[in-house]
Amino acid sequence: MNNPSVFLLAVHNHQPVGNFSSVFEKAFEDCYRPFLRELHKHPAIKFAAHYSGPLLEYMGEKEPECLDILKDMVASGQVELLGGGFYEPILTILPEEDRQGQLRMMNEFLEDNFQIRPRGIWLTERVWEPTLPKTLARAGIEYTLLDEEHFHYAGIQNLYAYYITEDEGYPLKIFPIDKKLRYLIPFQTLPDIESYLEEIKAQNGLAILGDDGEKFGLWPGTKKWVYEEGWLAKFLSFLEEKNIQTQTYSEVIDRRPPAGRVYLPPASYEEMMEWVLEPEDAAFFKRLKDENPAEARRYLRGGFFREFFLKYLESNHLHKRMIMISRKVNRTSNEAARKELYKGQGNDPLWHGVFGGLYLPHLREAAYDHLLKADALVPSESGWHIGDYDQDARAEAIWQGRTFGLLLKPAFGGSLVEIDHFPLSRNLMDVLSRRKEAYHVRQLSQPNGKGKSIHELAKELPAGSENFIRCDRHPRYSALDHFLHPETTLEKFQTAAYDEQGDFIDQPYDIRVHEPILRLHREGHVLVAGEKIPVCVQKEIEPQGQEIMIRYMIRNLADKTTHLKFGSEWNFYQIAEEIAVSQNEVRLCGGRIRFEVFPRPEIWHFALQTLSQSEKGYDIIHQGFCLLPWWSVTLSGGEEFRAQFSLRDHRGT
């Protein structure tokens, strides 16, 4: 047979909700616009394109030219648009109702703007679980693209073809994305690409490429290479001259049957399934892959996406809060709330690897912003609610007013895990703890940086990094009750180089509700001069309109006098310009919110900073501020020390 080469291209374009508008502008300027213009000049070259909701909305407002080109190419049949969850959520971790809603929102947008119904979707981060076919079939979707890795896990040899699977009898067609093509395009020369396409053609196969559109101009160095030096124009002419057939994915489905049936276990692309592992586990797993023959990759499987909720408590919290708000919103028909909910479901702030935005405060901020707007749009019941919002089989305490919202973990130090300020639509406690990352270790042990993958090129660990790769001793919650050694200094505290003298930080507190007061109570011990002194900590939390009062009572349960250095740790998501610390008052959010402490304490405070990797290198990122108001007190047997905290909205609702 002498069939022509068949080359299938899908470009996936995405910017997360909450990304800086300068990034959107630059992305269109350097990448999305020139890409569309170039393809428009080659009307015979068919391809599939996916634009996530934030890009589609932005195009409608700011990039009419792009939208017009796209409409033209869709109308002519040059472009097949792919659907997906509108705000680019990981579908498998969303409530089914929201999956349908997000898919429908995209279907309707494409129908309204392009007069088409998508037959395929771009699956966010290709996070696959075997129950997706039913979800997608319900939304009218026939196919998607996955990675080679998914197919390796099922022992499939021929990746130059597409397959079919099912769940509960609902079918889905799946195209495996060719990893080699992803590395060839647009980085290599045309002869290299041609010889690989020849290889695929010799097997009468399909050359299947699905990849990030940002590779065509936005990734470092690609603008020059792809446009200024003309790689893309040359590549498109090459396709035409060599008579390489381009087809849309739907055309392929309509023209040839699948190569076979498959059942794929949960997977994503190879790197993602390493990123989700703890550093030592990831290293061990990589070694296993290196040391075993290639055929072993069917059985050697990494972590799966849900495990990010174990690795990063902050990701888990965002996810479980989203589900809590989703249930509330889905009990109503409030469409404005639903749209805010969907905007808060984007994948980016939930994970971290080379990409992924967990470490990026502005993406987390945007997620909370939209979720809290959704939350505020649907009335809450008044008073305290005790329930297990995050499925850890421990009760949490939740309170929501017009100004503030609180979420406490009695089982973990009676601490606050979220303080919402609804007028600013902001989770004031949205900070990130410092934790060990795989690249911290690797970098320190291989300072010459040899043998790195393409993802790690050109990265240099910044000077003084050792200060940022210390691990926090506990999650950066608030109202964490410290008993410090007399010699613990701010520096030691800040660098996590101290020993906790009490057993309160992460231990369970009893709770009792006397509306409007929540009382947290624990009898524990403090090590004082080598002796374990029984101590009781009681915290009363009383929301009062625009103010939250927190009353502490520390009692010496021993029958003799003791000296205690007690502090209550608070962590706030604030940039330097927003916060001002004075003697017993901290102004937050540029003065709008005041955090006051009585009696007058010492206040240690310092910036929370993390060191993380991105596609450009290593970033030191300001995550917020830690405040530790503390007192040295001497208590005789049975004596109490009392302190009071207040968090007040100065402007009102």
Add this chain to the structure above:
Amino acid sequence: MNNPSVFLLAVHNHQPVGNFSSVFEKAFEDCYRPFLRELHKHPAIKFAAHYSGPLLEYMGEKEPECLDILKDMVASGQVELLGGGFYEPILTILPEEDRQGQLRMMNEFLEDNFQIRPRGIWLTERVWEPTLPKTLARAGIEYTLLDEEHFHYAGIQNLYAYYITEDEGYPLKIFPIDKKLRYLIPFQTLPDIESYLEEIKAQNGLAILGDDGEKFGLWPGTKKWVYEEGWLAKFLSFLEEKNIQTQTYSEVIDRRPPAGRVYLPPASYEEMMEWVLEPEDAAFFKRLKDENPAEARRYLRGGFFREFFLKYLESNHLHKRMIMISRKVNRTSNEAARKELYKGQGNDPLWHGVFGGLYLPHLREAAYDHLLKADALVPSESGWHIGDYDQDARAEAIWQGRTFGLLLKPAFGGSLVEIDHFPLSRNLMDVLSRRKEAYHVRQLSQPNGKGKSIHELAKELPAGSENFIRCDRHPRYSALDHFLHPETTLEKFQTAAYDEQGDFIDQPYDIRVHEPILRLHREGHVLVAGEKIPVCVQKEIEPQGQEIMIRYMIRNLADKTTHLKFGSEWNFYQIAEEIAVSQNEVRLCGGRIRFEVFPRPEIWHFALQTLSQSEKGYDIIHQGFCLLPWWSVTLSGGEEFRAQFSLRDHRGT
């Protein structure tokens, strides 16, 4: 701490729908009844018990004593009953509606008979997918038991504890079943068991055992050991004397929090995930596990249950037919049909390992019996339907009348894959092809049988086995169009030691419907004396009330005379007593159904037999009969040969 040992026992008791009543009788006599009697004498020993629906229904009818003992122990709090899908289906492969229905049926049965609502379930074959928590939460279920393997896959070290997971925010608690305890109990002596329980106690852990109740009397040798030699009585006294605390699973949940959160990928017990693999793959996978360190088992994962649908076409067909009938039934409120559907959803005939009933014709027969009853209870639309019932992206043709039902695969030789006879509620084509199994290979290469696991002890390959471990050249469908070499003999045909001369068997046929006729048409080639002769095969299928007519037309498309040896292969699920072959007539089902062929052919016929393993050894199983009516014909250029088949119900509906 000096906490007592805590020992959690769960016994799972199950006999599949359709198992011989003699097996039920023996199981109660040797196992279920003596077990309950013995436990009843030790009211302080708490445990959990699961009885699948078929056993509960049988108990109600035939074993009132067992039911009374059980009621008494449930009322006293000694026994916690576990729920589950009523007829022991694999939940993950059922439509969600039926999962809920089967779980609800069990809940209601337990409520009606024992006045309790189960809080936990026994998960059939522990076939887990990460979306089950939502399914189970909807049915009011709080916990289940899984295997160590599930937890190894998630990197969990401490297996002497329970965990919590979630899906879409719905929680589920999970207990890991201790594999070592499964091997100790009831097979080892009390000191061995005691020392292991001590080991667990030293870690302040839970000793968690969940296992088949049949180990206590029904497995080979256990009746003597467990009851006659008194192992069980001694073990229960031992628990009492050593003051080992037994608790129900619900008590544990109510008394202590889970050890942590987990997300588990799809899994079942270790052996199941090997059985689902093709023989060479299973061998390779086992080698990988042997050659890598123990820590690698987190990443070394076998197949998952759905892959049985790839390994065994017969399992896939039964599953997809079930889904087809489920959809039909679930569009109605016909409760009788729904109950038959559920009865046809049992796990046993869908898989094979050491256990599993795919190779057992009476279990497959029972599944089709109930599914076809469900099918017949809901009216079908008349005429031919073209659709993809099994999600292979190829159209099938389906026809259903009062007497017969037909299912054809035009894309695979225009063959019949199912012939239903509704009055007898029987799929006449329910045969099993011979295929390579892992133990065929192992057995032949290791005739001394050394180094076998406990599952394989005492197995001897029967004499003459080589005749049964040949692989069939194609699935045993019907109306398969053979062109034979003049020298192909019955023996060669039977042993699959022949070469097909035509390209019709597994190739696509065009279809056209002219109600009530379905016309299948293919122009292909036959190799005759080294030359490829173009030949057309046309089959017309015409259902006529109680009769199905099949008219063949074979045309020589060449312009010269050729000799063809043409046969149409039919495979029927019949035992020897039911079938009688005469010159051009075959009587099926004891004469009720007649299969006639004109003009008078030669008819080759032989029994279809398989060699499979079970817990008792190797079984040679009669799966049905193969019939090949054939003709030697000489056709001049353009000439046709015509033949006619008729399948008729002699008694009428």
